[in-house]
Amino acid sequence: MVQRTLPNPGSMADEPKEPKPPQVPTGDKPASSAAPVSEAPGKPAGASAPPAPPKAATPAQPKPPVVLQTPLDNELVQRFRSKFGAVLVEAIEDRKQAILTVDRPRLVEIALHLRDEEKFDMLADLTAVDWPKREKRFDVVLDLYSFSKNERLRVKVQAADAEEVPSVVSVWAAADWQEREVFDMFGIIFSGHPNLTRILLPEEWQGYPLRKDYDILQQDTAWVRENLGIESGQ
Amino acid sequence: MGADELVINMGPQHPSTHGVLRVKLKLDGERVIGSECIIGYLHRGVEKIAENRTYQQFAPYVDRMDYVAAVSSGLGYCEAVEKLLVVEAPPRARVIRTILTELQRIASHLLWLGTHALDIGALTPLFYCFREREEILKIFEKYCGARLTTHAFRIGGLQYEAYDTFETEVERFCQDFESRIVEYEDLLTQNRIWIGRTKGVGILSAADAIAFGVTGPVLRASGVKWDIRKAAPYAAYDQYKFEIPVGTTGDTYDRYLVRMEEMRQSRLICLQAIENIPAGPIMAKVGKVLKPPPGEVYHAIEAPKGEIGYYIVSDGTVMPYRVHIRPPSFINLQAFDRMVRGHLVADVVAIIGTIDIVLGEVDR
Numbered sequence: 001m002v003q004r005t006l007p008n009p010g011s012m013a014d015e016p017k018e019p020k021p022p023q024v025p026t027g028d029k030p031a032s033s034a035a036p037v038s039e040a041p042g043k044p045a046g047a048s049a050p051p052a053p054p055k056a057a058t059p060a061q062p063k064p065p066v067v068l069q070t071p072l073d074n075e076l077v078q079r080f081r082s083k084f085g086a087v088l089v090e091a092i093e094d095r096k097q098a099i100l101t102v103d104r105p106r107l108v109e110i111a112l113h114l115r116d117e118e119k120f121d122m123l124a125d126l127t128a129v130d131w132p133k134r135e136k137r138f139d140v141v142l143d144l145y146s147f148s149k150n151e152r153l154r155v156k157v158q159a160a161d162a163e164e165v166p167s168v169v170s171v172w173a174a175a176d177w178q179e180r181e182v183f184d185m186f187g188i189i190f191s192g193h194p195n196l197t198r199i200l201l202p203e204e205w206q207g208y209p210l211r212k213d214y215d216i217l218q219q220d221t222a223w224v225r226e227n228l229g230i231e232s233g234q
Numbered sequence: 235m236g237a238d239e240l241v242i243n244m245g246p247q248h249p250s251t252h253g254v255l256r257v258k259l260k261l262d263g264e265r266v267i268g269s270e271c272i273i274g275y276l277h278r279g280v281e282k283i284a285e286n287r288t289y290q291q292f293a294p295y296v297d298r299m300d301y302v303a304a305v306s307s308g309l310g311y312c313e314a315v316e317k318l319l320v321v322e323a324p325p326r327a328r329v330i331r332t333i334l335t336e337l338q339r340i341a342s343h344l345l346w347l348g349t350h351a352l353d354i355g356a357l358t359p360l361f362y363c364f365r366e367r368e369e370i371l372k373i374f375e376k377y378c379g380a381r382l383t384t385h386a387f388r389i390g391g392l393q394y395e396a397y398d399t400f401e402t403e404v405e406r407f408c409q410d411f412e413s414r415i416v417e418y419e420d421l422l423t424q425n426r427i428w429i430g431r432t433k434g435v436g437i438l439s440a441a442d443a444i445a446f447g448v449t450g451p452v453l454r455a456s457g458v459k460w461d462i463r464k465a466a467p468y469a470a471y472d473q474y475k476f477e478i479p480v481g482t483t484g485d486t487y488d489r490y491l492v493r494m495e496e497m498r499q500s501r502l503i504c505l506q507a508i509e510n511i512p513a514g515p516i517m518a519k520v521g522k523v524l525k526p527p528p529g530e531v532y533h534a535i536e537a538p539k540g541e542i543g544y545y546i547v548s549d550g551t552v553m554p555y556r557v558h559i560r561p562p563s564f565i566n567l568q569a570f571d572r573m574v575r576g577h578l579v580a581d582v583v584a585i586i587g588t589i590d591i592v593l594g595e596v597d598r
Contacts, residue, residue, distance in 0.1 A: 068320065068529050094529045095317060121444050125532065125543050127558040141545065143532050143560075147444070147458070150465050154532065174447030177568050185281075200274035200597060209282055216286045 120144035123172035185210035253593030284557035305338035314533035314544035327391035342538035350587035391517035450540025456484035
């Protein structure tokens with residue numbers, strides 16, 4: 001269908017396609033964004049005419065120019081850093097949601113730390129995102145929840161095409177089917193998974209549909225022909 | 235495999251599997267010693283479709299996952315995109331959303347109760363439950379023209395204003411419904427066959443439930459007092475008083491009691507909400523073309539079956555870069571094997587029913 005330009009490597013905040021520049025870098029100071037908005041009403045109407053009309057601008061662009069991604073440095077991150085050091089690649093907050101990007105090989109150790117020391121006892125969600133232009137194309141994304149702290153935390157690891165990601169089934173049993181689904185849809189191998197087989201698609205299916213290079217109309221035609229007796233499932 | 239062991243298939247075409255779920259059971263005599271769920275028969279690639287539609291175009295698709303609780307799925311999606319856009323629905327929209335979502339919770343639980351009782355052998359509750367569910371679907375139909383896949387909400391608020399007699403009809407339903415729950419309970423709660431078929435069946439401990447990521451009534455019946463409506467209130471839930479029912483043993487009977495009480499609480503929320511629906515606009519100012527700033531968001535709400543979460547990544551264009559749906563049915567079904575081991579074949583039906591799955595959501 002429509003050809004899409006893909007964001008470049010690194011944090012997703014890099015290079016917004018066209019819209020407002022202020023929210024670009026992850027590490028911008030929040031103060032700069034608040035300033036123009038608070039100034040506008042105070043100034044006489046005539047003076048603020050050229051840059052201001054935020055009123056006129058708002059309907060077209062609903063979001064105010066706020067910084068959505070900020071670096072995160074709370075106690076959890078400090079504890080994490082003191083224990084794991086450089087394993088923590090990046091800690092940011094996106095729309096007030098904490099995101100840690102960590103080193104892939106030590107994922108199980110990190111998961112155990114987060115479960116036992118930081119009390120993130122539930123793995124709410126596990127999925128992946130494909131960034132084919134990036135050197136390490138996959139993000140494996142874990143959403144954790146802590147019942148005692150009522151907090152959520154997102155943990156990401158990056159993996160290149162053939163790189164295996166350590167399975168966290170031994171830490172959270174909930175990862176079992178979710179890792180199988182990621183394997184099914186992206187072809188990411190989870191090392192140490194007890195039964196890494198396809199879960200939603202047929203076992204013999206060729207291809208990984210949620211990869212970006214798998215077209216929306218693409219299918220395993222040989223499988224469809226053989227098993228369904230039709231030329232196309234579309 | 236021992237001489238007495240037998241592997242049988244249940245489903246995918248079996249009335250008690252509530253859709254196309256296939257369960258491979260390993261039996262020793264009539265006792266289950268292992269099981270495997272085979273799913274995917276209803277897989278439609280919803281997440282792939284999302285990457286090729288605009289944010290608004292994708293909204294109706296989420297109704298087709300949990301098609302017996304479409305309003306809840308829709309609410310989760312709309313709120314997730316609103317978070318991504320950094321906009322909030324106006325107060326009036328939030329209250330109307332709350333009312334419809336709670337009615338949907340009642341409707342979903344009624345469907346669960348009727349079919350679950352039917353699976354176990356009680357025919358009558360089905361007719362009673364569908365009678366009340368019909369009233370709710372009529373309200374939906376009057377509100378937005380659809381009964382099941384409603385697409386009731388829009389990103390930024392609501393498309394439709396509540397119709398003239400909306401409040402009175404919701405109130406009438408809620409007033410009637412109080413005595414109707416008593417009718418269901420008269421049929422089941424003290425019924426010796428019902429107790430015999432559900433008590434001690436499919437026990438799930440709190441620790442197991444958390445490890446498997448189980449949420450919703452199944453988690454609460456295991457004794458964990460956790461509900462996203464309280465833990466991270468969305469829509470207008472912070473304005474209303476309601477209780478979170480919890481169970482003690484985590485068996486099928488507890489899950490039944492928890493869902494019955496949840497229907498009562500939903501009814502109370504509706505009654506509080508219709509008393510004071512704030513005036514004002516029903517749509518926030520969002521443009522016709524939605525281009526959320528680059529970034530990502532995970533937003534979860536308490537659907538009738540548990541936590542439904544949307545993880546959406548935006549690259550600043552009109553179409554989402556990635557949408558991942560965390561369906562409660564899929565995650566809860568993982569605990570099935572733990573619950574079913576050691577039970578008789580007849581209990582398998584009760585345990586599938588008690589998890590309350592919808593295969594449209596399991597397979598997506």
